[in-house]
Amino acid sequence: xxxxxxxxxxxxxxxxxxxxxxxxxxxxxxxxxxxxxxxxxxxxxxxxxxxxxxxxxxxxxxxxxxxxxxxxxxxxxxxxxxxxxxxxxxxxxxxxxxxxxxxxxxxxxxxxxxxxxxxxxxxxxxxxxxxxxxxxxxxxxxxxxxxxxxxxxxxxxxxxxxxxxxxxxxxxxxxxxxxxxxxxxxxxxxxxxxxxxxxxxxxx
Numbered sequence: 001x002x003x004x005x006x007x008x009x010x011x012x013x014x015x016x017x018x019x020x021x022x023x024x025x026x027x028x029x030x031x032x033x034x035x036x037x038x039x040x041x042x043x044x045x046x047x048x049x050x051x052x053x054x055x056x057x058x059x060x061x062x063x064x065x066x067x068x069x070x071x072x073x074x075x076x077x078x079x080x081x082x083x084x085x086x087x088x089x090x091x092x093x094x095x096x097x098x099x100x101x102x103x104x105x106x107x108x109x110x111x112x113x114x115x116x117x118x119x120x121x122x123x124x125x126x127x128x129x130x131x132x133x134x135x136x137x138x139x140x141x142x143x144x145x146x147x148x149x150x151x152x153x154x155x156x157x158x159x160x161x162x163x164x165x166x167x168x169x170x171x172x173x174x175x176x177x178x179x180x181x182x183x184x185x186x187x188x189x190x191x192x193x194x195x196x197x198x199x200x201x202x203x204x
Contacts, residue, residue, distance in 0.1 A: 002026035002200065003038035005065060007055045010044030010081065011186065018186035018193055024200040035064040040073060040199070045080025049089040049105060049150070052080045053097075066098060074202050075178045082173070082180030083152055091150050100178050101170075103153035108165045116165040119149040124183075126160040126171055134179055134198045135159060135172065142191045144171065144183035152182060177204040 002019060004026055006012055012028045019026035026042070035041065043065060045052045056062045069075050077085050086097045089105035097105070110116050128140040146162070151169035154161050160172040162182070171182050172195075179199065185192035 001038055002040045002042060003035060004028045004042045004044065005035070005056075005061055006030040007052070007059050007061050009047050009052045009055050010078070011046055011184070012044060014184075014186045015042060015044050015078065018196050019200065022193060022197045022200065024197070030059060030061070032060040032064045035061070035068050036071070038068075038073075040075070040202075041065070041068050042076045042078065043081035043084070044078045045082075045084060047080060049080060049083055049091040049097075050093055050095050052084060053095055056084070069098070069100065069178055072177050072204075074199065074204050076199050077178075077180035078186075079148060079182060079184060082170075082182050083150065085173075085178065085180050086152050089150065100175060101152070101157055101173050101180075102155050105150050105152050107150050108167060110165060118165075119147055120151075120164045121147045124162045124164060126162055127168070128160050129158050132159045132174055133202055134174060134195055136198055137194050138191060143188070144181075144185070144192060145187040145189075146171075146183045148182060 083105045085100040087099045123143045125141045157173045157175045158170045162171040185195045
């Protein structure tokens with residue numbers, strides 16, 4: 001069973017429905033005591049990094065999520081749920097993240113007026129950096145759906161990147177049992193569903 005963490009900041013129903021489409025059992029929970037019972041865990045996120053962090057901690061879900069990651073069971077962060085896994089964010093202040101991945105989350109800088117818009121919203125293509133079971137069946141240049149104003153840096157754990165406003169950023173990162181996507185797989189049609197299906201069967 002896959003658990004989807006409800007801390008008031010995620011597109012939960014869409015994620016749950018995406019797993020349901022592939023006959024993968026998943027349920028939404030806001031109870032800290034439930035987290036350890038799942039085989040896999042998903043941390044979605046929509047909104048500002050600081051607010052997501054505040055809600056996660058305020059609802060008693062931060063520590064149990066960190067403990068789940070340490071357990072070695074498969075874990076997936078989505079959008080801000082990915083950014084929370086990095087060391088730091090500079091979104092409306094300075095915040096410490098979980099530190100699973102190195103680097104700081106920063107805002108896209110628009111150098112030429114009218115050339116790009118923030119947030120980065122819509123379809124963008126992936127640049128595959130290495131092969132991994134989570135992108136089995138995904139081709140280089142595959143389009144995924146993004147909605148974000150801040151980005152995580154490219155690092156040694158970047159499996160796929162994308163480019164926007166002259167910046168190459170991490171689109172999919174994996175470290176041991178922890179994976180995360182900046183894009184929304186649940187909104188990325190068949191390619192995104194394929195990644196969620198791969199996560200459902202991932203042996204890490």
